[in-house]
Amino acid sequence: MAIMIVEDSVLNMKIVSEVLHDEYPQYQIIQCPNPLLAEKLLQENDIWVMLLDIEMPELNGIDLLEQVRQQYSDKELQIIMLTAMTDADVFQKCFDLGANDYLGKPFKKVELVCRINQAIRSIQGQQQMEELLEGTKKHNKELRQMNIELQMTQSALIHSEKMAAIGQLAAGVAHEINNPIGYVSSNLESLRSYLRKMNTYMDQCKKVQQSLLKSEIESYHALALELEESYQTNKIDFIQEDIPVLMTDTMEGVQRVAKIVQTMRNFTRSSDQEEKKWVSLNNLIKQSMMILENESKYVADVLFKEREEIEIFCNELQIGQVLVNIINNAVQAIRSQENGERGCITICLARSGQEANLLISDDGPGIPKDIISKIFNPFFTTKAVGDGTGLGLSITYDIIVNKHGGRIEAHSQEGRGAIFDIVLPINQQESEETL
Ligand SMILES: Nc1ncnc2c1ncn2[C@@H]1O[C@H](COP(=O)(O)OP(=O)(O)OP(=O)(O)O)[C@@H](O)[C@H]1O
Ligand SMILES: [Mg+2]
Structure with missing residues (x-):
């Protein structure tokens, strides 16, 4: 100075x-x-x-x-x-x-000194004001950030509330459907085997009827004609052909309902702490890529950019399910473009402090702005009836956020692919204890 x-x-x-x-x-x-x-x-x-x-x-x-x-x-x-x-x-x-x-x-000397003192005080005062203003601006910024975080927490809470309510509903529905589906499915199996026997018998009857038609005895001949007429009027040959087709379709439908019920039950089953163990995320990613190889090989290259080996404390089956759901969605999205071009799915894994960061991106069609906020909702799907249940990402959200204390976000620009950004605590046991 x-x-x-x-x-x-x-x-x-x-x-x-x-x-x-x-x-x-x-x-x-x-x-x-x-x-x-x-x-x-x-x-x-x-x-x-x-x-x-x-x-x-x-x-x-x-x-x-x-x-x-x-x-x-x-x-x-x-x-x-x-x-x-x-x-x-x-x-x-x-x-x-x-x-x-x-x-x-x-x-006078005193006059000069007093004026200079006043000038110095004025500068100091203004500098203090400036610092205060800076401090207030900083606090304001922090408050704004906290507000954003609070809003995010609130929507996450609303989401998990919604998930919990739907979870309960799903558990009830799944339980109710599970029993009838069980006996419908086993009855269908029995019906199929009965049908085979009936068909054998019908074929034998047909042979008898053909022989009776050649009979010299008039009453036998008339009976054979009567049988033939009934056979034609009731289109027995068509029925014999169509029943197995109907049976196969019905069996497929029942299996599909059974699969949905099973998924809903898995969804609602509470996470069991004992099921968690130290698992290599790298291996889990490679396994999921292998499981999906058949689906992806003609559609896209799946690249895993691994920088380091990362082990996390998690439920192996559930995290595997998350990986399969997200990679499979990416494969399906790329395939849906039907432009004959080969796509690319990239998986990046990195550690940041006590968290594992997983980015799964694809160069498919992307997720339209108006639906991106809904994709984690149960039963939300843009796929044709029978192609998707719409449960994949809601289960994924439940596993990451509620069962492992992590975070998941989807980012996308329509026409330029989608990115799923997942953060998982390395040691969920510890982070739970410190809460
Ligand atoms: N990588 C992606 N690119 C574009 N859209 C996506 C992507 N991943 C998810 N979506 C959108 O999110 C919706 C919900 O996905 P989710 O996995 O929950 O259900 P689904 O794939 O339709 O059915 P399911 O997984 O039960 O077979 C999808 O129907 C699709 O519209
Ligand atoms: Mg899916």
Whole structure:
């Protein structure tokens, strides 16, 4: 910090310098006998107060005041005019041009010191205000950030509430459907085997009827004709052909319902702490890629960019299910484009502190803006009836967020693919204990 005296009179410079050296030993005192050097000195030093004479041959103090004020504000530099000119117009002009104070020569030492003290206090006050303002701005920013986080937590809570309610409903529905599906399915198996026997019998009857038709005995012949007519009218040959087709379709339908019920039951089953163990995420990713190889091989290249080996404490089956769901969605999305071009799915795994970061991206069609907020909802699907249950991502969300304390987000630009960003705690046991 420094105080600068801009003064052409050697005597005045000496008097003022002495006062300042005595009163402000902690400040640097800069003498500027030539006003043309003032701006350079201001640039080179941290000057808080400038004492400025007016009548100087090289440059008038008022002109210098005008120039300096254009570059330095009040809070950077306080300017005290120090002059023998007591003319009211000059006095007024100096204040109009941005002087902070005006001291007529000759002045008393105490007067000069009080004015300088006031100028220093003014700068300090403004700097404190600035710091306060900065602090308030910082707090505001933090508050805004906290607000965003709170809103995110709130929507996550609403989501898990919704999931819990649907989970209960699903558990009830799954339980109710499970029994009838069980006996419908086993009855269908029995029906299929009965049908085979009936068909064998029917074929034998047909042979008997054909022989009776050739019979000499009239009543036998008439009976054979009657049987033939009934066979034709009731389209028994068509029925015999169609029943196995109907049976196969029905069996498929029942198996599909059974699969949905099973998925719903898995979905609602509470996570069992004992099922968790230390698992290599790298291996799990490679296994999931292998499981899906048949699906993906003609559709896309699946690349795994592994930087390091990461083990996490998790339920292996559930995290495997998450990987399969997301990679499979990406394969299905790329295939749905039907443009014959081979796509690319990239899996990146990295560790960040106590968390594992997993990014699964694809270059498929992307997720339209208006549905991206719904994709984690149970039963939300854009796939044709029979192609998707819409449970994949809701189960994924449940496993990551509720069962493993992680986070999952989907990002996408329509037409430019989708990215699933998953964060999983390395040691969920520990993070649960510290909660
Ligand atoms: N990688 C992706 N690219 C584009 N859309 C996606 C992607 N992943 C998910 N989606 C969208 O999210 C919807 C919901 O996905 P989710 O896995 O929950 O159900 P699904 O795949 O339709 O059915 P399921 O997984 O039960 O067979 C999908 O129907 C699809 O519209
Ligand atoms: Mg899916």
